[in-house]
Amino acid sequence: MPLFFIVAALISILTTLGIVTTLVVDASKFFAVVPLGEIFSTNLAPLRAENPTFGFLPLLTGTLITSMIAMVVAVPIGLTAAIYLSEYASAKKKKWLKPIMELLAGVPTIVYGFFAYSFVTPLLMNLIPSLNAKNALSPGIVMGIMIIPMVSSLSEDAMESVPHVMREGSLALGTTRLETTLFVVIPSAISGIVASFILAISRAIGETMIVVIASGSSKNLTFDVTQSMQTMTAYIVEFTSGDAGSGTVGYYSLYAVGLLLFLFTLAMNLFAQYIARKYREEY
């Protein structure tokens, strides 16, 4: 019987190893042709018949900018919602509020993409006339809305697990509920809260459909959020849908981008663990 459980545990480890192996092996074929330095250049023209270039910097900034916009939306709203749910809402209100919020996470991302493209973008155009039909701002905001429940739900769990006696200790010193939340509950729950941010940003970095639909495929390096930007994931979508023939450099560039994406989220997770450990207040 223990064998059964070991096998179950090994399956996920082996799968991860398999994925990493594939990424590394195929990416190495890419790097055999394209020098490592080139991917940090800004010139991305993978389909040019003669002398294609593979500067991934525009993809990197595209990914970072859309994810950052998402976090700017999700962190304050998600954390505020978590504070409300954990510290203020009555048990009765929480019972129906939390599942409804979590419904947001269950909406298929293609619907979000459509929502970003056909609703949020036109809405934003009223405010910013120079906004392009495909831009980074709208999908960024919509991704932020999508990951709110992730932030709020996980942060709320972390805050909920702070023992009640901590709050009593603080309130008995004549502090308000908000002060107790800010200076006792949140510091005590900070590792869980930071973990929720990181999971949310990993989700945003890996998100594909929304940015494919609403941010387009412009491969120019820009920091202007009103412009179209391609993310790493959107690049992979573009190339797996048949633009690059198998065996070409363009084809192998997918693996290089995939590897980059993988390293990105790995670094994110390590960073999260470091932060969580550094600021942990154990009780």
Place this chain on the structure above:
Amino acid sequence: MLNQEKRKQPQGENSIYKVSHLNLWYGDFLALNDLTFDIQEKEVTAIIGPSGCGKSTFIKTLNRMVELNTNVRTEGEILYHDENIFGDAIKVETLRTQVGMVFQKPNPFPKSVFENVVYGPRIHGINDKNKLMEIAEISLTNAALWDEVKDRLHKNAYDLSGGQQQRLCIARSLATEPDVLLMDEPTSALDPIATYKIEELIDQIKKDYTIVIVTHSMQQASRISDKTAFFLMGELIEYDKTEKIFSSPADQRTEDYITGRFG
């Protein structure tokens, strides 16, 4: 209804709390039934009684912490320095700053020893480093903990022993300069030596503070308190000088309880 002459109050002293016809319900359950008595300033008042008699509920009412429970309803009044604590004139935060509380189980914050002690003063607006350090030293000294922690002020409070943690919680309460210290079975989670230290500490600080202590231990009540109140099923059965309660109680039920016939 008790009239003024029958108020259970030893004469000729300063009352800090005047409790009048206090009823408290948890939902439909009447937890405190028509309590009327006074608590004297700069004295130790012990509340004794069997489990479920309302003694914890009562001291949590004195700083309105009881309202953290759901479905709590009160009637009657409690005057604190002649101000009704349920009225609008006194903010609950102000009340709790003046009325400190120590809980059954030590509950330091997951912060350093220093940060625990200065938590209250800091939130109440003191930011000066030297001033905070001074407050920490005074409070910890008053809580008979300074010598043990002065070299580890910036270590996590959870590295301290249970007894030290409880004295840290007392120091944390003293740091906001309260008039009253409410203690809800403060030694029930501690060993005899740590208990002894807390009792010794209570003896040292009682000249400066009004202390109301709930205790399960009759010995503790008789050792440390000036007045003792005996509660039974939400009612105040007897309230008198501690020697009187433990030597010649007026009520048969008090005698039965303190001689260990029930509870």
